Amino acid sequence: MNDVLLNIKNLKTSFRIKDDYYAAVDDVSLTVRKNEVLAIVGESGSGKSAFAFSIMGLHTRAKIEGDIDYKGINLVKASTSQMRKLRGKDMGMIFQDALSALNPLMVVGDQIDEAIFLHNPKSSKSLRKKQVINLLNQVGIPRPEKTYHQYPHELSGGMRQRIVIAMAISNQPELLIADEPTTALDVTIQSQILDLIKELKDTINAGIILITHDLGVVAEMADRVAVMYAGQIVEIADVYTLMENPQHPYTRSLLNSIPTLNDVKEELHVIQGVVPSLQKLPRTGCRFAARIPWIEESSHEASPELHEISPGHFVRCTCYKDFYFPEQAEEERNYVAN
């Protein structure tokens, strides 16, 4: 297809811990199309940020294997200078923590100016200033001329996040990676930022990778969703299928564990255990098996693979077929007994 922007094949990102390499992103294959929001969901430690950093080439000491094809360029093998040309121009990134993503000693206007200057060194200063003011207007900053000369500490959290977004879109990137763009923000500001990202998608026709752990944000924003667990994609589908007909036990557990406004439950579902650390991660068998011990071992595959169960809907391992929630089973038993 022509509109595929990013084609990732068998991406594996490993970090060295005491002479051994451990894969934080393990065999991830994905495509991102133009004008599409692909959401990546998972708990902390599932490898979603490591994945995003791999695409942008921001890991300094990691071993990266596989292919990341961006419009014919393999980003894994690209040289530093090649990456420098792409980063900030063709690919923009919105970082999670706006305070640490900005330089505290530079006024924000100059920081955005720098992003434009580095990719158009011949542009005139006055023209760039106009561009920056335009960008600030675009991200909804009320008095751009004043804000241009302010330092990050003078701005509120929501304002800072807007500056980071303005910087990311300053060169009209075709691919935008947003790593938890609203996690640190209040709901009213969150909705403004999300609406802003949506508008940008339509105006610059960009492909967006949205990394988040908030399933509400996913429901609002995403076209397709990939659920990550322990470095692997465990389920991938379009947003309607995933929210209405989730299959993988992890996806179902996650959806069950959030309190929603519409239906107030007595008790929330709890996923047993924790995401295993890199070193303790089981490298064979179903990685989620340890957290659903009531499911029989025979339900899992020996080496779980992604199965296409309907067009575009992939689920890893076979355990989804036999999965049930223990609390529900108990309720049913009680119901039958009474």
Place this chain on the structure above:
Amino acid sequence: MSLIEVENLKVHFPVRGGVFQTVKDHVRAVDGVSFSIEQGQTYGLVGESGSGKTTTGRAIIGLNDITSGKVMFEGRDLATINKKEYIDVRKDIQMIFQDPFSSLNPKKRVVDIVAEPLRNYENLSAKEERIRVQELMELVGLSPEAIYKYPHEFSGGQRQRIGIARAIALNPKLIIADEPVSALDVSVQAQVLNFMREIQKELNLTYLFISHDLGIIRHMCDHIGIMYKGRYVEHGTSDEIFNNPQHIYTKRLIAAIPDSNPRNREMHYENRKLVKSEYDKLEKDFFDEEGLPFSLKSISATHQVALPERG
């Protein structure tokens, strides 16, 4: 009678400046807040960052000085009580902090952390203390053998449970929970919330639950107060606030919560725009010249809204 009654609570911080660091102005962090909580109930305090919800909680427990107003706890006013009496009351009010990584001393073992309130208030022998701490650990679902470990050996959710064990060590009546789960992962969040409800029933605890996450507030609370710039904009039961919000600020807050059904996306987006335009149109009517909400007016026995004065 209510367990705690807060009446017209004000907490102002001085702003100093000039050559002699004289007081130039005050930041009105909390500016006239009143509410009461019945025993065994959960009261939710909601607001954006900077709205004064945390300061309210901290003032009740004595971490911020009260400028004026009353905090009646079981008939005693915490704002004017003398030190000796205060120490006595203080053990009935405990706090669960937001960040489980910075609220536990990394140099202390779990046994020392959990036993600290016991050492302050109860004269226990070393053996009695150990047994009590082990009981508490079991109550919060942690292994009693783990008491000689250090905080870094636990995960975020487990640490938050240690924080809870410390808070319930003296059988308090009121627990102030300041964003107890916002630093935790979704799956761990559910665990801590379930657990807080469980011990509430078991120990007949009263919670003052401070959060900016309306989904969690809806799940946990019986009554809710919505704060904006140090004042209340709306107060009512959980159902009243979520099903029948009256103040434009509350409406906007509720419209901003992401809908978990992707099919409602367009509708939700349109609704949000509608609420936003209503907010812009009515902003002048609902807030005074300084941008502060008006005082509360009752629209039913339990539901109060900061409606503009008419006429």
